[in-house]
Amino acid sequence: MDKIDEKPQLATVQFHLEMDHMNGRPEHEFVDERLVSPVELPELCSDLNGSQHYTFSDPEQQSNTRSLKISFCRSIKVVLFTSKINILMPCGPLAVLINYLTHNQGWAFFLSLLGIIPLAERLGFSTEQLSLFTGPTVGGLLNATFGNATELIISIHALKGGMTRVVQQTLLGSILSNMLLVLGCAFFCGGIVFMKEDKVFDKAAAMVNSGLLLMAVMGLLFPAVLHYTHSELHYGKSELALSRFSSCIMLLAYASYLVFQLQKQNDSYVRVNEERGQNEGSKNDYNEEAPEISKWEALIWLAILTTGISVLSDYLVDAIQGASVSWHIPVSFISVILLPIVGNAAEHASAIMFAMKDKLDLSLGVAIGSSTQIAMFGIPFCVVVGWIMGQPMDLNFHLFETASLLITVIVVAFMLQEGTANYFKGLMLILCYLIVAASFFVHIDPSYVGD
Template sequence: MTGKVRFSLDPHSSPQMDKINEKPQLAIVHSHLEMGSMDGRSEHEFEDESLVTPVNLSRRSNGLNGGYHGSFSTAEQDTNIRSLNDSLWRTLKVVLFTSKINILMPCGPLAVFIHHSFDDKGWVFFLSLLGIIPLAERLGFATEQLAFFTGPTVGGLLNATFGNATELIISIHALKGGMIRVVQQSLLGSILSNMLLVLGCAFFSGGIVFLKKEQVFDKAAAVVNSGLLLMAVMGLLFPAVLHSTHSEVHYGKSELALSRFSSCIMLVAYASYLVFQLKDQRDSYDPVGEEGCQNEGSTDDEDEVAEISKWEAITWLAILTVWISVLSDYLVDAIQGASVAWNIPVAFISVILLPIVGNAAEHASAIIFAMKDKLDISLGVAIGSSTQISMFGIPFCVVVGWIMGQPMDLNFQLFETATLFITVLVVAFMLQEGTSNYFKGLMLMLCYLIVAASFFVHVDPPVDDKKP
């Protein structure tokens, strides 16, 4: 037994030393045997085991390594949490605290509070109007950041899509309440605002910044968008003329049927346009100034980097769009009360005031891109947004009204339809050369003032009782 358990590190040790070390070792083995018998194990398990075995060493080593691994995982988790908090704080700082116009953001919650506490329509409308402005501007900023990762073509399309999401939600909310004229006038006002005010401000700002240089853009995109806008005018013109001339086969029904049929055709045309733009003509929509030294600002564009990541930009786009939509609902509910309180026609509020706020995202981003000599993106934002509303937003509302049982049609009355037709002709004439300057922008803004004054003195004709 002693020969089996004796463990000596020195091969030249004397027998006396072995005898001295033998007693402690025997005592240790005896204690192990007692513990083994208490656990119900056989004593033979310990006969061939030494005090220090490779198995024990490996177990101790694994235990130590396991301890270090656990502490390393905890430290790694703490580092990840700190990194996530730093990234979140940096994103909040960039999005919410870098723009001075964000001082108007508390107006939105204040409008909600006044609506539920005092129900003052005038103040609810005014505060909602102010609260949406900084949110829409930040929406343009988030889209600009996303354009770093998607390119100018998709970036302009995304900006138009997120910018028009508010108008579509407002329209669906108004359709539920049967406010068909508000839907028609707000969508028409969005088209007029984008084509005259937004594009005019972009041309004017870019022309002032690059005063000694004529800015250029791709004429192919302008021609395609102008054609789609003229097609939209055709879809709106025929139901209005059919109603005004009383030449319907079935009075009140033929006009609605024609509107629904034309809306389906316009949706098919817009889907084909998206395929044409994003696939077949991707190269032709690249900015003109990206090749060589044609664009003086190209070297500056290469130095620009995104301030937030792609997924952060997408997240902020979703958050801002939802909050804008919430405030827009309060805005629509307070239109009638604000019209009475301020003695302003509902048509002027629907066509002029609502689109200016709703298009604030396009307005801000189009000006920013134009001042950076990215006029192709500005054109895609302004004209692309008008095209999307006319070829998708209006037909979509007709189809949704059809599903809801609301008689939403394309009869926008002769006054609104004529205004849209003249606006499309003026803008198409401005875009035919493929160049812009501050004077063209000034002309477009002055045209918008004429349109605004016209709707300030315009009232809807009396409703025909024969129309169901």
């Protein structure tokens, strides 16, 4: 009886083999029916009658899952545990907890300020890692976009609350901090390391940035003069209209500068590669530094860190007034001095590190380039965003702030005109920043006199 029952099963196997051969399926994937025992035939027939789509084996699935877990853990280790400044990260959740439990705005402001520092530094790290995958052109755009993300996020949160003066003073303070404190520390530290000789940088690029900063001063100066001379055609409206028109012109000028700068970088990049190709063969060495995390991990961390900065910025802006009252510090000093130092923490560290490694052009690009971004992009962008939100954000930064910016740009332009740097120039810039900080400490903003 067993031999009689075996014939239909063998016929079924033969039928499926012929059908799979007609469909283009190789025969070697199946077991020869002569080697199959009668006990195994029902299982084989049920497999052949099933779906023809096969999945990975369990060992392969386990291997893929394990590799993803290893990559994820390595990414967390690189981003969260390799930088010593990340020890301040618990200050962010602690600020939120204190705000809900005690409503102490002084401590909430202080802890939010500390919590944003490591997030801003890691945001710069993630942007740098992502730029290693994109090449010089897109990398420059990424650095332009995320380089001052902290200040822009804080400014947008302040605009939502109608705190236009905080926005103006924060952006102004970011320019002053980058031009005097960050650049001064870079020159000073680099000059101490290389004390025997003056270091040389690209004077042409520095002069282009200085020209754009003077253009930004022009955009801020005319609305202020128009307001304080009472020479507006329509009082209260002409100043705002002029600010919005000038902001659009400044954004256009910055876009043109960005295209010009990226094109210049591409030309030099191609020229260097051609020279290397003639001497050493065609070898692309743009990404000399190996990325520590993958492209998608960098994008995910950018989203996470931007969200964290946005959340803490909301608490930070809400606690500014309370911190000013409890600490007996003017709001203008908090906005111009304290907030920009936090936002520029990553740029400050990068500029000093580059200067000590004899990469002064990179330090100059970080400090002066960031100031140019804020002056020609950040401030006009906030004016346009305020226009969309219905907030009367304008370019009238009042005479005291505008004069501070004008004098700072002139001083820095004189420092850069020789194309050399040393520790004495850095010390002078740092001392100039101390004078500016002391001036804002004793300055009372007329907007807050009523408060």
